[in-house]
Amino acid sequence: MLPREQTELFEKQFLNENACLSVDSKGRKEPCEPCPLRTCFQRDRDRILHCNSFRRLKHKTQVYLSPAGDHYRTRLTHTLEVSQIARTISRALRLNEDLTEAIALGHDLGHTPFGHAGERALNELSPDGFHHYEQSLRVVDILEKDGKGLDLTEEVRDGILKHTNMIADTKEGYVVRFADVIAYINHDIDDSVRAGIMTEEDIPKNITKVLGGSKSERITTLVTSLIKGGAESLHMDDEVSDAYTALHRFMFDFVYTNPKCKSEEVKAKDMIAKLYDYYVHHIEKLPAFYMNLAYQFGIDRAICDYISGMTDGFAIETFKNLFIPLGWTKY
Incomplete structure (x- = not known):
């Protein structure tokens, strides 16, 4: 057996x-x-x-x-x-x-x-x-x-x-x-x-x-x-x-609901919102895999797939690369 x-x-x-x-x-x-x-x-x-x-x-x-x-x-x-x-x-x-x-x-x-x-x-x-x-x-x-x-x-x-x-x-x-x-x-x-x-x-x-x-x-x-x-x-x-x-x-x-506990949540939500809006208007910037998903399931679903799969650190790094001028990172 x-x-x-x-x-x-x-x-x-x-x-x-x-x-x-x-x-x-x-x-x-x-x-x-x-x-x-x-x-x-x-x-x-x-x-x-x-x-x-x-x-x-x-x-x-x-x-x-x-x-x-x-x-x-x-x-x-x-x-x-x-x-x-x-x-x-x-x-x-x-x-x-x-x-x-x-x-x-x-x-x-x-x-x-x-x-x-x-x-x-x-x-x-x-x-x-x-x-x-x-x-x-x-x-x-x-x-x-x-x-x-x-x-x-x-x-x-x-x-x-x-x-x-x-x-x-x-x-x-x-x-x-x-x-x-x-x-x-x-x-x-x-x-x-x-x-x-x-x-x-x-x-x-x-x-x-x-x-x-x-x-x-x-x-x-x-x-x-x-x-x-x-x-x-x-x-x-x-x-x-x-x-x-x-x-x-x-x-x-x-x-x-404690402000001390949730003090950073507004920043996190704003970061997610900016990433979402960026990819809505620049769908071609998504990785190829998610571009294919956009053709199959729609742009919104593909963007949600991409962002939800990010780790905290990767989301922050992506945000920096998209929205923070490179020279500013020296200060």
Whole structure:
């Protein structure tokens, strides 16, 4: 029996009845020979892990733009934390951990430079709007591998698309949605404490009484509550859910709209807007790959593809090259 077949047999024997089995996958748009070693979901995980868009996440903002320090989260470290939390939940519920991991690793591939500030900028500029979860699917379907895409299974594609505000078709996709919010609320607290925006003691006592007074305690409480709810329902108990909602409201008021935290966002949005406007009027300046996309999908979509794929540093360097006279850089 091949290693892949052994894993598929294990899934049938030991996974929860609500789990998505590898052998039951709806498959890919372009069928291919099964791998002797890996299931289809393990194969998807590896395709994501080795793609260019995944590597670029290490140079994309999570919350804080250009922070002074090496310990702030980037979009890549956020993705890894989501993957870890999601795998813990799936393993405890005996769901398909490989499917969960693939969705988690791919969920933010379409995110812009400068975090949600960049996303909001493109959403305001594009006539069709821009949402990172839709762009993540576009990355894996079209943009990766020089336009060939990664050809992922339908279950992974569905989980990537629906990780923000839709209900995924699989329980594994729904787990990633929970893991995403658990991860970002807690690492944003951690980064905000490091930045001097807040302290742990600023969090209201009615919240810490339920969730705990540290990142580890809060994650444990949230994950444990979700696991206790079971794979069928996948929900937290009311007390924990209410405390999480209160924590999110606190973070929105205390951090996410804090002028000190968001002081650079206006500059980032202006930079994105100027880049967008430049390429609208100078479409011929796009790289050849994106010129071809413009012919296929329209100018706006090609520009959004190009800008959203930039890292923070590449966007800044491109802006300098286009708008800053070379001699000025000496001063």
